[in-house]
Amino acid sequence: EDFDEFITQADKERTVICYCYYGNSSLGVCAALQERGFTNAYSLRGGFDAWKNADG
Template identity: 35%
Template sequence: MGELLQFLQAQWMLVLSAIVVLVLLLRGPLSRRIAGIEEVDPSAAVHLINHEDAVIIDVREQEEWSRGHLPNARHIPLGDLSKYVKDLERHRGHHVICQCASGMRSARAAALLKKAGFDKIYSLKGGIHAWRGAGLPVEK
């Protein structure tokens, strides 16, 4: 035990760095679980779109949207989403899939909508990158 304590004292910066990296790595997945946000992969999203009439909300910026987006998606940048919650009320009973480039912003958008009372809310895991990777169509 004494050797471990000496090592920790001598290598305190290394230990602190390892702790910081671990916290950063776990921060994203844990925060999504804590917020109760379910991620769906592209195939599950297609099922929700085709069989459950899911609504897609693309929370990317305009220039990202212009390069291609999911068919029939509604474009509401993340920074503007809180202004449009009332407009989305008619979709409260529907499945709503938030989507961005990689899944980080969409998780935040889904958490915002969940807090606003939307129950069937999802984040597209991997975002449009995963969607394209699965060979699914995009519109411009």
């Protein structure tokens, strides 16, 4: 499924969490989603690497 197809079919009020390895690329994707009307799009701060290394 590509990005444009996702944009047209997804529920724009559903929570979407964007992540990449370090959290840089996901910021751009999250911003693009928000610009297209996604009201609950979030980028995982620090990416997968930070999540993997988090305490707890």
